[in-house]
Amino acid sequence: MSRCQASILFPSRKEIIHPLHLRLMSSIINRRDWLKSGLLASAGLTFGQSAPSYASQTSQLGIINVYAEREMELAKEAMLAAAPQIKARLSSNENPWGPSASAIKAITETAPKAFLYAGAITMELRKTIADMHGVAPDQVLLGAGSSELLMASLMMAATKGKVMMAETCYISGRDARDESAKMPTEKVALTKDYQYDLDAMATRVGSDTAMIYVCNPNNPTGVMLPSAKLKSFCDAVSPKSTVLVDEAYIDYAPNPATDSMVDCIKKGQNVLILRTLSKLHGFAGLRIGYALGQPEILKELRKYCSGGFTVSATSAAAAVASFKDKAFQEMVIKNTAESKKFLYETLKSMDYTYLPSDANFVLFPIKIKGQMLVQKMMAEGVSVRSWAFDQQNWCRVSIGTMDEMKAFKEAFTKSVS
Ligand SMILES: Cc1ncc(COP(=O)(O)O)c(C=O)c1O
Structure with a gap:
């Protein structure tokens, strides 16, 4: 275990600021003028002062902490659900x-042994995932949801340069409010048909592009790139910069195995x-995600996350069971398709496009x-999200x-009439 990992697991009161963040902060400060040292002082992060929380340290990195405001959202969501x-x-x-049901059974069976750290079952989960994708176990890194690994990836990239992304994607709207704390990003507009503009992105990759974030299928648009096109993009661009493909929704794609990157x-690129069990497997509250990559990239990524230590025994056992439960996965895909068809028909009948x-x-x-x-929908008891881009207002349901x-359908009909 490295000193860095050891200090995450066994924090000492003497460690005023975690060495990981000190190193990260100082490398960023040395290399970039976007994070002026005055920002640290204004945030009470001057070296030698008492320890700010992990969250407040990372939030100084602006967009890197894509979940800075998630805590507030979660509180709102909890109220909403209740x-x-x-x-x-x-x-x-x-x-x-x-x-x-198989995942719930695994949780129940594992719970009595949950006083033990999760080592053995997380190793089994890692092996299950590796076998499923035909990669080696050292090409899999587990996290408590893919959010942990997404944040770690962006932190890793921030030590090197800019993160390129689409103007409208999962992380594009999550910039730090504080202009001075923003990480350098390069945002590229979507095409007219709301696809990632891979051609424009490829031409804009420069020596300071540390990472290119591609969310496929994209959130919030739901639009997926043709896999051959994304594969050629990876062929062309990955020698210059790491391509981070967020496949949170790939299980809903027509051919998940071949649509995945x-x-x-496997070609060594x-x-x-990033993958998550929050969607197809219904694990949003159980928190399991994983990264697939070259062993050396994952080794580096481990410096910015727990290296799988945040994964609980109950959730890991549930994940192993859920992966085996093909009938459950097929049921979810079938039911999702039926509900989606109903939604499409509803929108068409009301003269809406989608x-x-x-x-x-x-x-x-x-x-x-x-x-x-x-607000109108909420008053009718239905929560949805809204977006504004491309000079239009959008609803994501x-x-x-x-x-x-x-x-x-009922709430929307009332809300727009
Ligand atoms: C595109 C995308 N990536 C990552 C995540 C994070 O998922 P989780 O942390 O639940 O694995 C989400 C959650 O909705 C998402 O939409």
């Missing part, structure tokens, strides 16, 4: 059919893939302000059970 009038929670792309990893989605949510342009719709989609 609200007496809630009929359908269609705002966080969760899977209402999960977790599977895992082949690029500088590609990092972006055909390869994920468990659909984005469609709306005719009133996003926040107004969100997660796919729920048929009853939830009917509740959406």
